[in-house]
Amino acid sequence: MSPRKSESKPARELSPEQAAAAAMVAEAKARGLALTSPDGLLKLFTKNVLETALNEEMTEHLGHEKNQAEPDRDSTNVRNGTRPKTVVSDAAGEVGINVPRDRESTFEPQIVKKRQRRLTEVDEIVLSLYAKGMTTGDISAHFAEISGSSVSKETISRITDKVVAEMNDWAGRPLDSVYVAVFIDAIQVKVRHGQVANRPVYAAIGVTVDGHKDVLGLWMGVGGEGAKFWMSVLIDLKNRGVRDVFFLVCDGLKGLPDVVMNVWPQTVVQTCIVHLI
Known part of the structure; x- marks a missing residue:
């Protein structure tokens, strides 16, 4: 496969392998992700x-x-x-x-x-x-x-x-070495410790090369996470065995697209306009 560069514009020309991967991403999104689905x-x-x-x-x-x-x-x-x-x-x-x-x-x-x-x-x-x-x-x-x-x-x-x-x-279990796509999105939850506060839980959901969907991990944030936080998330995934990701799909997560190339240099970053989960 030719080198993949971080790119947020969906109109860029893709190689045949990337086009096939993009089709799998679209199918996974259409079927729903693996966190809150009936068998999630x-x-x-x-x-x-x-x-x-x-x-x-x-x-x-x-x-x-x-x-x-x-x-x-x-x-x-x-x-x-x-x-x-x-x-x-x-x-x-x-x-x-x-x-x-x-x-x-x-x-x-x-x-x-x-x-x-x-x-x-x-x-x-x-x-x-x-x-x-x-x-x-x-x-x-x-x-x-x-x-x-x-x-x-x-x-x-x-x-x-x-x-x-x-x-x-x-949270520490080994993961697959390659994922066609990794979706990252936030869910707002109430945390109780002295007082009630809304905090984001970030979910990473991977699509394997055979189309299987799996929740790779959940991370608690405080809101407004930046590059340092996202680097720790991606390094966590890499340390658990993820060597390559074809597409990373996210929306409005500041700092995340900027650090992807430091972990997986060939990954294509796509943004979406709707929440994934």
Whole structure:
């Protein structure tokens, strides 16, 4: 393939390989991206976060971890499997979760209450939990907000530790070496830590050479990010194995087009006039 230069004008002449890649980009955009689509990652994130929280609530209720009940304790109450439940959020839609049960049926979850179906603000919470740049204090504050005073600080801490460990595994996983396109766009979320503030979560979504779409990472910003921030994002992707990107598609992200060539010199930068996600 002939060298690709950073270019924001879509009318420039492309090589046959670039034209084919551009067609794949258009198809991926037309089909929707992989974050909030019916089979998207937000649905899986939501399921993982809610089930982690519910299981830690059950641990607090019973006073012991799963399969670690003391033989000489007074209570005979133990875990008794799970029951399926479907909850609904604005962005993720219907999400199937498994709610833990106890033998004596005395468990009253607070993160997802009995008979509660619609979850408000859960999308913002889940996105911010998985974004790089969140502190453990930020994450704990989110869980404290949705659970109120009914869940102890110790349980909130255990939930936070498990979510952070899972988040780090996902955020550091190896990536493909080549992507036809990488889309980067911002989602505004509310962050709670002392006070409520709107902050952008930047999502990078890659299209592989076989047309598969994958969320490569999420990064928490403060607004008005510049070249230094975007360089750290692109270096993160490169360090996880991304050697080449045919097209990088973004809109209104100041400083991003300027640093792309420092990481992937041949990448074509395209701007779009609509938000991607």
